[in-house]
Amino acid sequence: MFLSAIVMACGKGERFGSNKLMAKLKGKELIRYTLDALPAELFSEILVITKYKEILDLVTEYPAPFFGIYTDDPEGGQDATIRCGVRNLSSNSDGCMFIAADQPLKQKSSLQKQIALYQQYFQKGEEHFVALSFQGKKGNPVIFPKSSYKELLEITDGQTGSTVLRAHPDALVLSEACCAAEMMDIDSLEDLREVERILLQKDGF
Template identity: 35%
Template sequence: MSAPVSAVLLASGLSRRYGSNKLLEPVDGLPLYRRAFAALPAPLFHRAAVVSCYDEILRAAEGAGYLPVFNPAPEEGQSLSLRLGLAAVAEGSAAVLFSVCDQPRLTQESVKALLTAHQRRPGRITALSHRGCRGNPVIFPAPYFPELMALTGDTGGAPILRSHPEALQLVEAASPAELEDMDVPPHR
């Protein structure tokens, strides 16, 4: 039997470099956050949450089967979203997958490959990559939850990965485009 993996989608970014809420921007006719929902459908996971400060995203998350988690202080940085999301899904979870919502080319196939690799070696931190370069999403097993809950500021799980390089296993994405995030509008 496989260990239960939950998911946290991080959707609280202030899009400072983008200039507007990029998560609402359509990519191939679908808002960026909805593309994330499609790549990481809630039924793939034991529990799934979306952390956001945006009402539209929180309402849509609930309709897509995610637990909506309000982030009251997105200016505090990514670590707050990580902590809020982890607190919402940790119970009963052997691991949690964290994903940003601004990778428009991420595919469900790569997410499933990531989950499969994690199930084979559940004690390892498992990350999507391309040619050895780590990207997102990343799955952290439960022993790392206390370190995730201790994060502060505008940082994700990178400090934990730097502290435990021996624990990391990489899973090759089908395409390097899957790891690219959308930080500036396409017309710039």
Template identity: 30%
Template sequence: MKIAVIMLAAGSSSRFGSNKLLYGIQGQPMYAHTLEMLAGLEETELTVVTRQEYRQIAEAAEKAGARVLYNPKPEEGIASSMKIGLKANLQADACLFAVSDQPWMKRDTVEQLIRLYRSSGKGMACVSFQGKTGNPCIFSGKYYEELLALDGDKGGKRVMDAHREDAAFLSVENEQELTDIDRRQDAKRQ
């Protein structure tokens, strides 16, 4: 089963006040934590969707062996980046979407999520903490059409909510793994 990993790194960081993906967390840019964690996952191919002006992210992704795609309209929301990554990976049996502003997500958690997806027989899988779902999420090919119909800033949550009976959930013990850094104070609290 071929799983494509799609790292979403084209956001505008409007609530952060500057490009949050370049903000230093534990000695390296925020995006680098996600890139490091995803690069080299076994039996996967990595695609990074970013924006033209984020050259540092594109260069680091290429150096890590990822395919880099550019979102010409990132202001249209996360769904626009998801669709760009998905269209480039339609041949994959499933796609795992990861966001670049979760610097504390662990590789082991993502590996467990992939194993859960493969063994569950379900069409989707995502991580959760005390019942609250988050990223990353995996969608099988049967959901590609619905994902390609998304728009705005909601992402795959709408698809997952519409088909919860076909989703497996990996419960994590540490809520910090699911923390999205949206504001500077989010980064400083950790």
């Protein structure tokens, strides 16, 4: 199975006040938590879609299958980020994990479990959307089958991958995360401080 990943790293960070993905969390850039959580050995390509030069430079520190892809969309909208990512996927791609870059508490074991579930369906010739979840509530990331790429390319301003998911409700499968903290994202400085508190008390996490 040729599995792709698209790391969505274009957000404007309006509530945060700056490029939140380069903010330091325990001395480490926020985006590195996402990149380091990805089980790179299970992917054939990992595309980091961004409009920020500093993130493109950071991605060069990671070996293949990590690749930085520049998008010049001034708004950093999810729809443009998704379309840019899908356009740059290899023609061999059998499925793609779309993952937000601002959820630093993702656990590699949860992503491995999610990928294994997608692969089980793929090997049976079944195409499903597999979303990470907690206690039955869908979260991020989501693995999209190749058959949905055309629909993703057709989403318009203000739409997201959820638009495509809603068109295929019976094809969605949930994969349980290790803990609720994996669903936390960083939108403000207060969020960053809360995540840092959790990391400092990692035994509880």
